[in-house]
Amino acid sequence: MAVTQPADLVETEEVSTQAQEGIGQKVLIAVPYVWLLVFFLAPFFIVFKMSLSDIAISIPPYTPTFDLSEGWDGLVALWNALDLENYVWLTEDDLYWKSYVSSLKVASISTLLALLIGYPIAYSMAKAPSEWRSTLVMLIILPFWTSFLIRVYAWVGILKKEGFLNYALMWLGVIDEPLTILNTNTAVYIGIVYSYLPFMVLPLYAVLEKMDGALLEAANDLGCSPIKTFWIITIPLSLPGIIAGCFLVFIPAVGEFVIPDLLGGSNTLMIGKTLWTEFFSNRDWPVASAVAVILLLLLIIPIVLFQKQQEKQMKEDG
Amino acid sequence: MLRFNWLNATTLTLGFVFLYLPILLLIIYSFNESRLVTVWAGFSTKWYGSVFQNEDFINAAWVTVRVGVISATIATVLGTMAALMLSRAGPFLGRTLFSGMIYAPMVMPEVITGLSLLLLFVSMDFTRGFWTVTIAHITFSMCYAAVVVSARLVSFEKSYEEAAQDLGCTKFSAFMQVTLPIIAPSVAAGWLLAFTLSLDDLVIASFASGPGATTLPMKIYSQVRIGVSPEINALSTILVAVVSIGVITASLAMKRAEVKRKREEQLAFAG
Numbered sequence: 001m002a003v004t005q006p007a008d009l010v011e012t013e014e015v016s017t018q019a020q021e022g023i024g025q026k027v028l029i030a031v032p033y034v035w036l037l038v039f040f041l042a043p044f045f046i047v048f049k050m051s052l053s054d055i056a057i058s059i060p061p062y063t064p065t066f067d068l069s070e071g072w073d074g075l076v077a078l079w080n081a082l083d084l085e086n087y088v089w090l091t092e093d094d095l096y097w098k099s100y101v102s103s104l105k106v107a108s109i110s111t112l113l114a115l116l117i118g119y120p121i122a123y124s125m126a127k128a129p130s131e132w133r134s135t136l137v138m139l140i141i142l143p144f145w146t147s148f149l150i151r152v153y154a155w156v157g158i159l160k161k162e163g164f165l166n167y168a169l170m171w172l173g174v175i176d177e178p179l180t181i182l183n184t185n186t187a188v189y190i191g192i193v194y195s196y197l198p199f200m201v202l203p204l205y206a207v208l209e210k211m212d213g214a215l216l217e218a219a220n221d222l223g224c225s226p227i228k229t230f231w232i233i234t235i236p237l238s239l240p241g242i243i244a245g246c247f248l249v250f251i252p253a254v255g256e257f258v259i260p261d262l263l264g265g266s267n268t269l270m271i272g273k274t275l276w277t278e279f280f281s282n283r284d285w286p287v288a289s290a291v292a293v294i295l296l297l298l299l300i301i302p303i304v305l306f307q308k309q310q311e312k313q314m315k316e317d318g
Numbered sequence: 319m320l321r322f323n324w325l326n327a328t329t330l331t332l333g334f335v336f337l338y339l340p341i342l343l344l345i346i347y348s349f350n351e352s353r354l355v356t357v358w359a360g361f362s363t364k365w366y367g368s369v370f371q372n373e374d375f376i377n378a379a380w381v382t383v384r385v386g387v388i389s390a391t392i393a394t395v396l397g398t399m400a401a402l403m404l405s406r407a408g409p410f411l412g413r414t415l416f417s418g419m420i421y422a423p424m425v426m427p428e429v430i431t432g433l434s435l436l437l438l439f440v441s442m443d444f445t446r447g448f449w450t451v452t453i454a455h456i457t458f459s460m461c462y463a464a465v466v467v468s469a470r471l472v473s474f475e476k477s478y479e480e481a482a483q484d485l486g487c488t489k490f491s492a493f494m495q496v497t498l499p500i501i502a503p504s505v506a507a508g509w510l511l512a513f514t515l516s517l518d519d520l521v522i523a524s525f526a527s528g529p530g531a532t533t534l535p536m537k538i539y540s541q542v543r544i545g546v547s548p549e550i551n552a553l554s555t556i557l558v559a560v561v562s563i564g565v566i567t568a569s570l571a572m573k574r575a576e577v578k579r580k581r582e583e584q585l586a587f588a589g
Contacts (some may be wrong), residue, residue: 029410032400036419039457043434050437060440104395121333124326124344132322136330138569142335145565147518149535149542156339156547157347164343192491197337198323255427257521262542272429279433280524289437292430 013082044296051289062285086290095274096291100298102269106185106260107253110192117193117243118200122241124233125201126208137205144198152191152262159187159263191259199248201289207241208234240313245279247306255295271295283300341558348551365552375553378537381448382517385533387456392514396456396503397463397508402493404464405471423461431458432525439526446528454526455516462515463508470504472498503572510568514561 056063064081090096114300125136143151158164159182165177211234219229234240257272264270271291279288322330332435350365400420403410423431435454436565439442478500482492496504520535527533534557541550556586 025407027405027468028399029403032396032464033412033416035396035457035460036416039429039438039453040419040433043438046437046441047430047434117333120329124329124333127326128330139334140337142562142565143341146341146558146561147426147535147554149518149520149538150344150557151341153538153542153546153550153554154344156542157551158340158343160546194336194340210420251425252427255429257427257429258539263510272427275429275433276419276521285437288433292433295427296430299425299427303422306425307421 046114047289047292049082050286051086051293052084052285053289054081054083054085055284055286060285061283086286087294089287090290090294094270095221096294099269099271099274100294103254103271104187104298106192106268106270107250107256110189110196110253111246111250113189114193114197114200118245120202120243121197122201122204122208126211128149131211137202140198140201140205148195149258150194152258155187155191155194155263156182159190182263183268185264185268187263188260188266188268188270191263192253192256195259196249196253199252200245203244203248204238204241207238211237242307243309244306244313247302247309251299251302251306254299340472343386344551345555345558346554348548350548350551353548365548366556368549368555369552372549374532374537375534377468378532378534381531381533384454385448385514385523385531388504389459389516390509391450391542392452393456393460393512393554394463394505394509397460397512399466400464401461406476420461420464423458424465428519428521429525432522435522436525446526447531450516450526451523451531451533454522455519458522459512459515463512465480466508466511467501467504470501474500499550503575506568509573510565516563517557517561 050062053062053064055061064078087145121140124134125140128136156163160166161178161180161182162183165181166175169175170178215233216229216235219233220226224232255272256270257276259266259274260270260273264273272295275288275291275295278284278291333406347358349361349363350358351362351364400416404417404420432454435457438452439446476497479492482496483489488497495579518535519533520539523533524536524539527536534553538550541547
C-alpha cells in the first residue's frame, strides 16, 4: 500500500490546527478500526490458543480455560497447559492431510474448469454490441445476489439419480441407465463452477472490454490467422484478468463447506467439511481450531500473492 | 461491434442457460402438484400455502429479516466510515493493518470466520443468540460495504469537498452537504449488498447462533440435508423473487438517479 502522498500530509496538518475536527477524524478512524480488531483480528488469537488446548468433557468443552481472577499464577498455569498435541494428531491421522490435499485438488480442477467456461462467456460479452453490455453484466451479477444455498440446492434436483439431467439424457437416448453424479466429486466440480462463475467472468470481462481493437486489426493486417492472433495477443493481454479470476475462484473454493456437504459424497474429503464435522459432530473444538490454523496458513500464500498482483495492476492502471 | 456474431451469441446463450436453468427448474417445480419433485403432475400453489402455515419458517424468516436490517444498517455506517478513512484520511498508525482487515474477511473461508467468532463469544461469556449472529454479520458485511463505497469515493474529485470547505463549511457539513449526496447511491448499494449477504449466510450464522435464533438459511439447510422437497422449492422461489425484485428495482432507481444527476451537472455548467 502506498502511504505517504504529499496531499495527504497537507491534510493531516490542517486537521491538527482544527482541534475539534481532529477529534471527529479520530473517532471516524477508531470506531471501524476497533470493531475489526475486536471481532476479526482478536478471534484469530483465540483460535490459535484453542488449537493448543485439550478437549474436555465440560462446558465449554476444552481445557484450560482463561481465568483472570487467578492473576499471574493463572497465566503460568495456562501457559503450561498448552501444547502442540493437536498438531501432532493432525499429522498422525491421515484423514486431515488427505482432506487438505483433496481440497487443493478439487479447488484447482474447479478453477481450471471455471476458466475454460468463463473465458468464452467473458470474450463474447466484450464483443457484444455496446448497448447490450451493461445488461449482460447485470445478468452475470444477478445470480450472485440470490442465495448461495438455494443455488447449490437447485443442483440436487438436477443431478440425483431420478433427477432432470438423467431424465433428459435418457429421453435423448444418450444413456440407457441413469448416471450416478450426485454425491461424487463431479457434482462438487459442477457446484463450484456454477457458484463461482461470476467471479471468473467479471475480471476477465473487465480486461477484455478495455482491450484495444487496433492491435487485433494490426495482427490481422500483418498476416496472423484469427486463432494465432488470439493466442499471441488476446491471451497475454488478458492475463491480469485470468490471474484475478483464478484467485477469486480458488481461494474460497478451498475452504468451501456447503457444496461438498450437499453435492459431494461420503468419500468427498474437503477441509471445510472436516472442520465442520470436527466442531459440530465430534465437538472437538481444539482439533477444529488446529485444522483452521493450518487452513489459514495454506491460504495465506495465495491471498498475499493475490493482493500483490492487485496492487501491481492498480499501479499500472493508475 | 454493432451486431452479435452467431458464435458469440451461441456462447452467451449457453452460458446464461447454465446460470439460470437450475433456478428456473426450481421455480417451475415449486408449482408442481406432486410431492415427487421431478415428475410433473399439474399446477398447484399448495406448497406455498404450507410454507406460510409452517410456523418454523415464519419464525426463522422474522429472525433473518431483523438480523439483516440491523446488521446491514450498522455495517453500512461502519463501512462508510472505513471507506472515508481509506480514501480521505492521511497516513495513520496501522493503516496497512486496517486495509488488510477490510479485504481479508472477503476471502477468508467462512468456516474460519465462524469458528473464530464463536470462540470469541464463548471466551467473553456472551450468550449466543440473536445478537451474536448480528455482530458476526456486521463484521463481514461492513467490509463489502466499505469496498463498494470507497470505489465511489476514489472516483470523484476531492476538490468538491475542498471547495465547500473554502466556502466556509466545516468538514462535517461539507461531508453532509457535498460528499454524502454524491456517494448516496453507493451507500445504498452497500446496504443492499450487506442485507443480502446477511440473508444468505449459513455457515457463519450456524457457528455464531444459539438456541432460539435459527435463521432461514439454517432452517433450509436442516431440511435440505434430508432431500429435495417441494416446500423448500416454494420457499426458495419466494426468496429468489424477493431478492431479484429488490435488486432490479434498486439498480433501476440508481441508474435513474445517476442520469438525473448528470443532467443537473450539465445544466449547472451550461448556466
